[in-house]
Amino acid sequence: MKSKTRIEKQTKRKTNPNLVETIRNARKNKKWLEVAGLLSNSRKKRAEINLDRINKEAKEGDIVVVPGKVLSQGELTKKIKIIAFGFSENAREKILKSKSELNYIYDEIKKNPEAKGVKILK
Numbered sequence: 001m002k003s004k005t006r007i008e009k010q011t012k013r014k015t016n017p018n019l020v021e022t023i024r025n026a027r028k029n030k031k032w033l034e035v036a037g038l039l040s041n042s043r044k045k046r047a048e049i050n051l052d053r054i055n056k057e058a059k060e061g062d063i064v065v066v067p068g069k070v071l072s073q074g075e076l077t078k079k080i081k082i083i084a085f086g087f088s089e090n091a092r093e094k095i096l097k098s099k100s101e102l103n104y105i106y107d108e109i110k111k112n113p114e115a116k117g118v119k120i121l122k
Helices: 004-011 017-027 033-039 051-057 089-097 105-111
Strands: 047-050 063-071 081-087 101-104 118-120
Touching: 004 017, 004 033, 017 033, 017 105, 033 063, 033 118, 047 051, 051 063, 051 089, 063 089, 063 105, 081 089, 081 105, 089 101, 101 105
Parallel strands: 047 063, 063 081, 063 118, 081 101
Antiparallel strands: none
């Protein structure tokens, strides 16, 4: 896991204000620190995870965090809550069609600062 100082140095190079704010909020809490470290990586290293992988690795009712973008390949057959920095348009439609929930990391940190029940996919 990265130190808070290293995360702060990497955050200074970011130009997306939403990303910077999300990293800063995540860095404040121990449980979200790992997500902050993953988001502060370069764009090439940031996670891009398809729905089929999420479906395979998550159980019914799980809260899954993707520190990157959720892509639309595959189908979602379980009712889960997916939290990510971004969603492709098709992935968003498939998630809503499967009656699962979606949310952005920034909003989830405010709602669930203790990160209870959260599973991080890298």
